[in-house]
Amino acid sequence: MILAQHIQAIQVPLGYSHWRPPAVVDDGLANWNMDDLPNPNATSHLVFETVNSLLQHWPNTRMRNGHTIVPGNIPKGTLLYHGTRQNELPPGPEWTATDPEHSVLFCGGESGEGCWLFTLATTRPLKVVYFDGSSAAKVEYGPLDAQDLIAWGTSRPWWTFEEIQRIRDLCKWGQDYGVDGFVR
Template sequence: MRSVRKAAVWLFLAVERVLTAQIPLLPHYHEESLDSYSHFERNPRQWDLDEPHAVNATANLVFETVNSLLQHWANTRYRIGHTIVPGIVPVGTILYHGALSGPHIPTTPDWVAMEPEHSMVFCSGSVETGCWHVTFAVTRPMKVLYFDGSSAANIPEGTMDTQDLVAWSEMRPEWVDNEEQRIQDLCKWGLKNGVNGLVRMEVNFEIMICNFTSHMEVVSFSNLDSPRLKIDNITDLPDDPNTAHHAFEIMHSTSWRENYP
């Protein structure tokens, strides 16, 4: 039994060595790759881990980008994104929308949030009538594009560049606040290519939805107290304790996606 286990271990190590060896695209690559591999084994100092990156090296930046996708803090620190990632929102995902006018499903492209606290900021209604908050469930796999960085931050520093290139084939910093035109043109491009959502990061993550009935169904319409978060100075706390608590929950919800996991 021990000999069988020993043989299995040696077989595993042999397979690992084969799988991790690089095979260059050269004639007689087999012999050369084995010679190169044994050379590094004989000369471990050939790999100088203390040597800094070359000035124009990009491998570390590519690795950090991949490692930081959909993480709030990393994309806050490096807010100018440069990566466009295709993805799929799986069936059963719950998304939230702060309705602007009554319990109605949007008939034009609009935004949903991944956290209810975030979407409640956009509920619109008087103090007397309250506001409507919609919960959706994804009913079939929904193709999306994710723009990394602080891609929903409307600042003229390049945070919108990748979206501009998709929507208009050029960067338009003078349109940084033209969100209505941006979502219309992004969805025009998206629907032609089978994409129904565009993922961005604001204070939390959001999805621009191009068609609210093609991949989602309503779970509930909730009539809530209208949030009263409009204050003169962002450093001041609201007078109403319930609103102050709501403001805290919005900021607290952003911390859930600060880092992975």
């Protein structure tokens, strides 16, 4: 069995055409040496990896500390779900899910208290802000940082379970920008 002590992965360009229109100013790429390897500390490829992993489970589980904040739209007629112990809709901002199985987990409470699963349908397109990573995970130092920065201007790892205050403050921030909700 052979074990590698040091493994290094880098991105290597496949090719480059030196042709360009004569009016273009020399950008130095004509002298680019294709034998030179890229800097192993380069991070530019992470931009494409981030875009590729938006709304996917496993990439955002692996890289749980999200760093991308993306505007989006939820179309009219989209079904959203909210699970609760109470038999009435929440009086203020509250989190919903895109599948009922996830919402049922939030019924909580003692056995026999009941579980109310509300199915909601959007009546108009919604403007949303999407936080990538495992941004709904209740873990200190990371997954909630982007939301904390928007809501409070600083990371508050000691407020991990302050979901009601977090959504209220995010909604307050979003009012200035016409944001209807948040996806995480």
